[in-house]
Amino acid sequence: MLTWLMGSVAGSTWVEVAVAGGAVLVLGSLLASSGTLLDAFTYGDTAAAALGVHVSRTRWLLLIGVALLTGALVAVSGAIGFVGLILPHAVRFLTGAGHRLLLPLSGLLGASFLVWSDTLARTVVAPTELPVGIVTAAVGAPVFALLLWRRRAA
DSSP states (O other): OHHHHHOOOTTOOHHHHHHHHHHIIIIIHHHHTTHHHHHHGGGOHHHHHHTTOOHHHHHHHHHHHHHHHHHHHHHHHOOOOSHHHHHHHHHHHHHOSOHHHHHHHHHHHHHHHHHHHHHHHHHTTTTSOOOHHHHHHHHHHHHHHHHHHHHHHO
C-alpha cells in the first residue's frame, strides 16, 4: 500500500508498460496536439468562442482525456507527486506560454525527471529502495514553496 501511495515503477511488468505506453501514445498525442485550442482559452471563454472554438465541448473533451490519461498512469505507478506540478512551470519559464511547445516538452522533461528520480531512489540507500515519490517530493516541495513565495511577494 505504501508503495502505491508514494509511487513506484520498481515492480512494473511489461503489461503495465504496454498500458502506460498505449495511454501516452493515444491520449498523450491527442492532448499534446490540442495546444492551439488551449492557447485560444488563454484570454477566456469569450475570446476562444470568437476564434471558433466550441468552448463547452472542447473543455469536456480535454477534461475527459486528461482524466483518462492520469487514471491509466496512476493505476500503473501510483501517485508520484510534484512531477506534474513543478516541471510544466520550468518548461514554461524556458519556452514561454505557448501550449504547442509546452505540452510535449513538459511530457519529455517529466519522463526524464522520473527516470533520474527513480535511479536516485534505487541507489541512494542501496540495497533498499526509496519510493520514487520521496525523491520527487524532496525536489518538488522546495521549488513549489519558492513559486508560492514569489507569487505572494509579487
